[in-house]
Each structure stands twice: as C-alpha cells, then as structure tokens.
Amino acid sequence: MDTAFVEPTRRDVLRSAGLLGFAVLVGGGIVVLPEPAAAQQADPVPLNAWVAVLRTGKVVIRFGSTEMGQGIGTALPMIVAEEMDADWSQVEVRQIDQGPPNVYGNPKTGGILFTAGSSSVEGYFEPLRRAGAGARRVLIHSAAAAWSVPAGEVATEPGWVVHRGSGRRMSFGEVAGLPRLVTDVPAIQEADLKPRSAYRLIGTDPGRRDIPDKTRGSAVYSIDVRLPGMLYASVLPAPVEGERPVTVDGAAAKALAGVVDVVTLSNGVAIVAERWETALAARDLVKVAWTRNSPFRTADSETDLAALVQAATDGGRDAVAWENRGDAASALSAAGDRVVSAVYTTEHTYHAQMEPLAAVAAVDEDGKGAEVWLGTQSQTLSIAAAAQALSTTPDRIRFHAMPMGGAFGRRTFFARDILRDALLLSKQLRRPVKLMWTREDDVKSGWFRPATAHQLDAVLGPGGEVKALRHRVASPSILQFAAPQRWESAAGKDLLVMEGTESSDYAIPDLLADHVLVERRSRVSAWRGIGWAPNCYARECFIDELAAAAGSDPVTIRRRLLSGSPRGLAVLDAVLAMSDFGKAPAGRAHGLSFAGYKSTRGAGVAELSLDDATGQIRVHRFWAAVDPGFAIHPKNLNAQVEGGILFGLSGLLKERISIAGGEVQQSNFHDYEPLRIHEVPEIEVRIVESGAAPSGAGEIGVPMTGAAVANAVHVLTGKRLRRMPFTPERVKAVLSS
C-alpha cells in the first residue's frame, strides 16, 4: 500500500519545490559564490540565476514559464543546456515559482513571469542562451585556473571541460567541487554564442521531461494538493455577474455533520467542510437570495450579436485604427459599387480546460502571509493578487506554481477570484483550505472568448489583385476587462482582439484594420489563438470570396498577396504540395487558409465531406505547414500544432456558449462538448524552417482552421459559412438558403 498511496503533503510539496535555495542574482550576470569547499555533495553550486551544478555532475536548469501542456519545461532548459554544453541526461529542470521579474521575467510579456501568447521560446531564447553561455564560461575559467592554463585553451564537450593541449578533462561536477570558482568572467557577446550549425541538442527530440509522471498519475496539479488539517470549500457563485448575496440561509447546511461554516463572500457563498463530499452535499442545502440589479441581467447572446453586427456594419461608428497602411478609406470610397464586402461573426467559446479551477491556501497565523498552490499562467500576477487579497506585501506569499490541467487562456489574469476566495476562507477559518470549482461552476463563471463581428471591404485591381482592404472588428475589449491598468496606456488599441488584422505578410497597398469598441456583456478573455483565430477566419474566407469575384483562385490570389513574404510563400507552397491541393477524392473538397500567429507563419488545408441531410461536416484530413524560425524540440512543436488544429476544429464545429438573462446556458460537457476521438481527422504537420529567430507554436494551429473548413465547404456546396460555429443545424440552414 505504501507505494500505491501518494500523499502530496505540504512537506513533500515543499521538498520538491524548494530544494534549491538559489541566490537572487542580477540578470544574466555572475556573482561571487559562497565558499564551495564547504558545500556538500548534494548542494547546488549556482553559476548564475538560471543554472546550478552539483558535485555529482547534475546540472539544474530553471525555467520561468509555467507548464500547461505545451512542453515548455523541456524546450526552455534545452536552450540553456545547448549553450553551456550540458549533458542532457544529467540535467534536471525546475520551474521558477517566484523570483524578481527583472531577473526571470519574459521580455515578451511585459517583463513579468507570465506564460501567454505563445511567447515563451520567442521571449526567453536570447536571455537563456546567454545564461547558458555565461555558465559555460564560468566552468571554463574555473577549470583553466585550476590547471593554470589560459582560458582560451579550454573547451567543453557535453558535461566536460577539456584542455586541448594536455588532454586533461574535468567533469562539470568536478569543476563545481573546486575550491575556487572563477566567476569574474567577461560578459557574453553575440560572437560567443553558438551558431546553429554547432547545435548538438536543439533540434533533436530528447523527449519531454514531464511525460513519464503523466503516464503514472504522479504529476501533482493544484487540485491534487492535500495538506494536514486542510478544509474543503465549494462556492455557490452568483448566477449573474455583478450580483451579490443579500440573505443567506445556511442553517440546514450547518446542521450537516462535518460542515465547518457557511461564509458570505462578495460575489458568492462558500460552504466549508471537513470533507469535500460534505461541502458538495451542504451546498445544495444553502438558500441564497441574490440582488437582481446587475446590468448584466439583460445580456443575451442573440441580441448582443445582432448589436455587434450593427456596430461593425454601420460605417458611422467610431473605430480605433489598429493598422493603417496607405489610404484604404479613400480607395474604398473612390471605388463606389466595385467594393466587395462580406460580414462574418464568431460567438462565445469556453476554454474547457480539463482541470476545473482549484486553489489551495494556508494563511499564516497573523493573517498577513500565506503559502499558496495554484495552477496559473502568471506567477507574478498571482502573487500580486494574493498579496492584495490579504492586504500584505508580495514577499509574504510563498507561492507554488503547479502544473496545469490545461489553460488555453483560462488561467492568465483569471484565476484571481478563486485564489482570493481560498485565501480569505483560510484566513477566516485559520486552517488550510482547498477551494475547488465544479465543472458547472467553471462553465457558469467562465471567461469566454468574446463574440465578434467582422465587416470586410476590398477593392480589386484590373488584374484581380487586392488593392485595398478594410477589416473592421466589432467586439468588447478583452484587455480593458482583463488588465485595466494596461488598458489605460493602450490608447484604445486592444492587441487581444485585433492582432492578426494587420495582415502584415500581405502586400496590400491600402489597408485599414480598425476596432469598434462595444460595451462588454459577459466576462471575456483570451482563448487559444487569441484574436488571430477569429481575425484569420474572417480574412481568409474573404480572400477566397475575393478570388471568386476576381475570377482568380485561392492559390493564385494568395501567392500574389504573399509576394513580399518569402516565409509566407514557403509555408503556402509546402502545404499545397503536402495536400495535393484541389485534388480531393470524390465527394470531398479542399479548403485553404494562410495564417500567422505573431512571428510564426502557417498555412493549412482541410479535406472534408458534408452530410447534406444533417448538415454535419466531417473533416477527414488536415495538413499544416508551419515556420517557427527553427524548432527547439521538433516533435513537441509538431504535437503543439496538432493540438492547436484540433482545438480550432473543436471550436468551429461544435462549441458555442450562449447567454440569456445574463446567465450562461451551458453547464458541463453534455451541452458544451469538445471534439471527441471519433471526430478527429488525420493530421499531417510539416515544420518549414526559415532559420529566423525561434518563435512560438502553441497557438499557430488554431487560426488556420476556420477558413480552411469554410472554404472547403464552399468548394463542395457553393455556400459561404459566414457564422462560426458551423454546427449541423446552421450548415443545413445555409445549404437551404
């Protein structure tokens, strides 16, 4: 029984998370180390903020991004290991739970510890290769000093420092055990970094470090954490955002054996019990009268979407320009009735991460500090939220950023409510608390990708070229809601809504992308693919419509649009070749989409058939070509693209959150059902390396899916799918229109 029963107690969690007491060092710099002679065999000797070496030869590499399934806990340490010439089999990887953002923050996420927007590899590549090279230099200079030879004569092989002339060798562990480490080494210059041709580890597939535990049930997520004396809490959420409990009758619940308390929170009622099943049972006995005056009571998906369409299509509305090249407005007005136009919409989608939100908090006796376990996309933001909840300072929060059972944008800014509630309950009841949301809570209190309406207008030239394009998006601002302090300085530009509309790979002389800001009617958030997914769907469908209007075809028009983008052309050509585009078997059709995601380029082709009687789309095959610059960990990158494609297909074929009277109408996987295994196409992904700086891959699969499917349906039926999702009843209605 001993081996079968895993109890991740507080002590165990602490042991695994806190083994290494790294000194906080300045960014990338080298500092004087504690006297290594006194170090024990197992004590890590820090070479800099990211790397420590043990006298056993083990190399511990830290990484700043949090693991939500994207394999970042392998890819980032590979960058460090490559530059320092570590032996990968000796490397142990450690996620950073907390630390100064100026040392560990991602330059691409505002310099804080924040994992979002496929930015980890892109943002950390430079700092980490310099950290690796700096660590290698300390090892070289230390060995050189011990051998009394010039450092220039000393080189490294994986795990070893070698003196060329004498053939002497010292393992990294032996260097760590030297009585004196030379840490005062010259700063790393660009020329000190390895050229790609010298890589031994990057571009290989050593396998993800987190996978073995995930096949044995031994990976510990925040929902799995158990502490001695821990209480369980469930929260009845307000039925509509903005409502508060007025009267709470918890008498029947409190009468249940094992119920500790019923606590009124600002926007919910918590039931706290010695056992989880007791908290759930007691929850059904609590009677709450809620306020009924929230402005969100009038939220309604149907009328709110109609208002979005109105906002996008009413040319008189104010709009904030996101991108403006040339003079699209004049070109459009001069073209008069030669303007080609179309309107597309998308609707609310839910993240449906497999692990419902959960937080564990143990508040200190003085109520001004706490130990916290949370699955989060941002250590920095979560620690700040915890400190705010307790009216304390961040240094009093001992934080454990736990592996996440999926995130997809759900855990960026948005885990703060559950964290706050767990802290307040632990503080009030003076015991550790695990607060778990049920799936129903997670859906009903979801923060959704907002519905969007897209008005596209274009002017075609005599040869069928796209001379002018306007892409107008009507949507609430995600940034305004999620990060009000960032919104203040954003001048009305919401990157979470608008990115992708700039269409920067496309040679269009006059282009205007603008945003009609509409008041928020639900909780909104980023969702895998962020704005790129709806924006690329609308634009790439429209490009096919323009090809038809010009008497051209989907390939020719895109080749021309991509004439100034070698990277865009390369992925387009690759996916055309992979799919033998346009030559689908009888009864099926191909649809094409180009799609970027920030610096990463991609293109996709869907092959599908359609059941005319039911309107059911069946995607049989999907091909994708992706250029991430170059791949750090290619097989994992491939898996990320596959996952992104399936996430996109799931959303566009099946997923829709509807809201009526301010209440979310769905509650669990029976009425919000992501793609299942029998609905999955055969997928082929090819990485087309341009050699540019490496960029992210976690989301590039999503934006290409919408138009690839809609464009294939048009080839098959002659009908345009301009409303996402393409549910069978909708497709059927379009077919009969």
Added chain:
Amino acid sequence: MAKLTINGVSVPIDADPRTPLLWVLREHLGLTGTKFGCGAGTCGACTVHLGDQAVFACQTAIEAVGDTPVTTIEGLSAAGDHPLQRAWIAEQVPQCGYCQSGQIMRAAALLRSTPKPGRDRIIEAMAPNLCRCGTYPRIVRAIERAAKET
C-alpha cells in the same frame, strides 16, 4: 467500517455509502492520479477499473463497489511500466496530462478484453474520454504500439 480492495490492498473506508468512489480515492486516500473533470460521466478523466471493467469513478458510489477490486492508475503496474505506459512515453502522448490517467485506464481495459483491436475498435472504445489538448492521434498510435508489443 466498509472496506474496499484498491490496487490489491484492503482499505477501511469511513464515508457515506453513497459517496462517489472518485472522492474517496482522491481526497480520503490521496490517490490523486484519478482525476476530477466533470462529475457527470461525460469526460472520462476519472476512469478506473472495477474488476475488469473501465468505469467512471465519479458515477460509482462506494456502496456499489462491494468486494469487486478497484484498480487505479497507481496500481496499473508495479513500476509504472505497463505496455501502455511505455507506449505513452514512446509516442510522447501527454500534453497537460490531466486526462491521461483516465485514457490509459480505459485503453488498458480495452486491451484486456481485446488484445489486438483494430483502429476502429480503438476509436470506438476511447470515445467516452475527452482530451482538450488534442492528443487523440497519439493516443491511437500508442494503443496500436502497445497492442503490437503484447
């Protein structure tokens, strides 16, 4: 006090007989490899074996378990090296990993009853289990690999 046989060991259980097996495994016994995903029998994250059958632990009251042995991911193999677990690593299946205990347990029940399932049989058998990361193609390949090796 009721007793359950879990991973080959008889364990006393102090819980209401109607309590779902899922909470007893996870919160009473600390067998957290079995996951809570929906509580409604729609996602399969809580899949365990009751005898030879794959069941949703969230839909199985402990009073319904009786003497039938329960196997969880922690008890699937002594050293975490069941052919499916090895195949899961070889095919690099997990991403977030949260659904994978349930996926492996369902696949293990399939291979026990059907040692050489075809692709269609695999897909049919695995349909109750959701994976939001989209590891489905690799799940199929891993089951095919494990079936070949056994």
